[in-house]
Amino acid sequence: MRSILNNSLIAKALVLAAFAVPGAAFAADRTLTVYTYESFVSEWGPGPKVKEAFEKNCQCTVNFVGVADGVALLTRLKMEGETSKADVVLGLDTNLVTEAKETGLFETNGIDTSAAKVPGDYKDDIFVPYDYGHFAINYDTQTIKNPPQSLKDLVEGDPSQKIAIQDPRTSTPGLGLLLWVKSVYGDQAPEAWAKLKNRILTVTPGWSEAYGLFTKGEVPMVLSYTTSPAYHMVAENTDRYQAASFSEGHYIQIEVAGLLKNAPQKNLAKSFLSFMLTPGFQDAIPENNWMMPAAATSAPLPEAFSKLVVPTKTFLMSPEEVAKNRKAWIDEWLAAMSIN
Numbered sequence: 495m496r497s498i499l500n501n502s503l504i505a506k507a508l509v510l511a512a513f514a515v516p517g518a519a520f521a522a523d524r525t526l527t528v529y530t531y532e533s534f535v536s537e538w539g540p541g542p543k544v545k546e547a548f549e550k551n552c553q554c555t556v557n558f559v560g561v562a563d564g565v566a567l568l569t570r571l572k573m574e575g576e577t578s579k580a581d582v583v584l585g586l587d588t589n590l591v592t593e594a595k596e597t598g599l600f601e602t603n604g605i606d607t608s609a610a611k612v613p614g615d616y617k618d619d620i621f622v623p624y625d626y627g628h629f630a631i632n633y634d635t636q637t638i639k640n641p642p643q644s645l646k647d648l649v650e651g652d653p654s655q656k657i658a659i660q661d662p663r664t665s666t667p668g669l670g671l672l673l674w675v676k677s678v679y680g681d682q683a684p685e686a687w688a689k690l691k692n693r694i695l696t697v698t699p700g701w702s703e704a705y706g707l708f709t710k711g712e713v714p715m716v717l718s719y720t721t722s723p724a725y726h727m728v729a730e731n732t733d734r735y736q737a738a739s740f741s742e743g744h745y746i747q748i749e750v751a752g753l754l755k756n757a758p759q760k761n762l763a764k765s766f767l768s769f770m771l772t773p774g775f776q777d778a779i780p781e782n783n784w785m786m787p788a789a790a791t792s793a794p795l796p797e798a799f800s801k802l803v804v805p806t807k808t809f810l811m812s813p814e815e816v817a818k819n820r821k822a823w824i825d826e827w828l829a830a831m832s833i834n
Contacts, residue, residue: 524552524553524554524555524759524762525554525555525556525557525759526548526552526554526555526556526557526581526582526759526762526763526766527557527559527579527580527581527582527758527759528556528557528558528559528580528581528582528583528584528766529559529561529567529570529571529578529580529582529583529584529585530558530559530560530561530567530583530584530585531560531561531562531563531564531566531567531585531666531700531701532560532561532562532563532700532702533700533701533702533783534558534560534584534585534783535558535560536560536702538782539782539783540775540778540779540782540783541558541560543777543778543782544556544774544775544778545558547769547774547775547778548766548769548774548775552762552765552766554759554762556766559580562664562665562699562700562702563585563660563664563665563666563667563668563699563700563701564585564586564587564590564665564666564669564749565590565662565663565664565665565666565668565669566664566665566699566700567583567585567586568586568590568593568594568597569664571583571594571597571599571754572597575597575599576599576755576756578599578754578756579758580754580757581753581754581757581758581759581760581762581763581766582751582752582753582754582757582763582766582767583600583751583752583754584624584749584751584770585666585749585751586621586666586749586750586751586752587666587670587747587748587749587750588616588621588623588747588748588750588810588813589666589669589670589673589747589811589813589816589820590666590669590813590816591618591620591621591750591752591813592813592814592816592817593813593816593817593820594621594752595620596817598755599754599755599756600620600621600752600753600754600755601620601753601754601755602619602620603619603620603622603752603753603764603767604619604764605622605764605767605768606768607622607623607771609771609772609789609790610622610623610624610771610788610789611788611789612626612748612788613626613746613748613808613810614746614748614808614810616748618750620752620753621750621751621752622750622751622752622767622770622771623748623749623750623788624749624750624751624770624771624775624776624779624787624788624789625748625749625779625783625785625786625787625788626746626747626748626749626785626786626788627719627720627721627746627747627784627785627786628719628720628721628744628745628746628747628803628805628808629667629670629671629674629717629718629719629720629744629745629746629747630717630718630719630720630722630737630738630739630740630744630803631648631657631715631716631717631718631737631738631740632708632715632716632717632718632719632722632723632735632736632737632738633714633715633735633736633737633738634708634711634714634715634734634735635733635734635735635736636734637655637714638655638714638715641715641736641738642738642740643738643739643740643741644740644741644742645674645675645678645679645686645740645742646678646742648690648693648738648740649686649689649690650689651693652693653692653693655693655714655715656693656694656695656713656714656715657693657694657695657713657714657715657716657717658694658695658696658697658698658704658705658707658708658713658715658716658717659671659694659697659698659704659716659717660697660698660699660700660701660703660704660717661697661698661699662824662827663824664699664700665698665699665700665701666747666749667701667717667718667719667747668697668717669816669820670745670747671717671745672823672824672827673745673809673811673816673823674744674745674809675687675690676811676823677745677809677811678742678809683823683826683827683830684826684827684829684830685830687826687827687830687831688830688831691830691831691832694831695707695712695713696713697831701718704716704717704718705718705722708735709735718737719737719747719784719785720737720744720802720803720804720805721784721785721786721799721802722735722737722784723735723736723737723798723801723802724780724784724796724798724799724801724802725781725784727798727801728781728796728798729781737802737803738803739803739805739806740805741806742807743805743806743807743808743809744803744805744807744808744809745808745809745810746805746808746809746810748788748810749785751767751770753767771788771789772789773790773791773792776788776789776790776791777791777792777793779791780795780796780799781796786799
């Protein structure tokens with residue numbers, strides 16, 4: 495096609511290029527750096543669509559920096575401290591917000607979050623909720639014919655039917671399972687973990703690694719979400735992978751984003767946090783992050799979402815309780831699992 499360009503077309507192209515350069519340079523000077531978790535920025539995650547939608551009007555470049563999982567985000571921020579180059583941190587959850595505030599690295603965002611509607615009506619002047627979902631044990635129906643019907647069933651079930659879970663020291667789902675077990679078993683949690691240990695094939699740093707093992711057929715069960723089967727229904731047209739409904743109830747995760755006090759692009763960061771509660775961002779949540787949107791989308795949820803497990807009871811500890819006990823409960827888990 496290049497061979498048929500005439501001189502006139504080339505001249506027009508050069509003129510357009512001349513006008514385009516200043517805008518491109520301006521966008522390059524305005525780079526919004528967002529720390530998040532790996533699955534968010536993957537090619538199938540919401541990151542690429544969110545980036546494209548925000549860059550249409552921001553005259554900027556969005557730079558996503560992915561780490562293994564949500565808890566690892568907080569760990570990285572603590573290590574970097576005030577030298578962090580991030581503007582926004584996206585992917586913490588309510589279990590971590592008190593500890594995140596205690597770092598002194600975040601500040602009040604000053605934006606209107608009234609559009610956010612999440613279970614328990616979570617509101618905060620620092621962190622913006624952008625999606626939510628209940629944790630669940632997902633299973634392969636071709637391998638597991640009688641899935642666990644309760645956390646007790648999971649703990650005391652057939653040790654030959656293995657599960658992959660995530661590490662609560664690095665992963666928000668891993669921390670969610672820790673709090674789920676503590677919510678149900680209380681002081682007997684160490685005994686429950688000691689029994690469940692026999693069913694655990696591996697403990698991964700983040701969600702992506704564990705779910706990858708599951709879909710590759712290397713493990714028949716995995717810690718994930720009640721919404722995860724919707725992906726397979728929509729993208730793969732299969733009901734093979736399902737979430738087990740637990741009689742005791744399910745622990746919920748509400749994911750949040752926050753503005754860093756030393757953000758190099760503070761005004762741009764505030765614009766992005768506001769954008770997160772608009773359809774431009776929320777539309778990417780159901781079919782890319784496979785979670786429930788925290789604000790209105792431009793279209794109804796896919797039909798597959800109506801076929802998902804609906805928990806009869808929701809567990810959610812206060813951020814303060816988690817911050818107070820997280821280290822002790824993780825130490826308890828490590829001892830029960832004999833992990834150094």
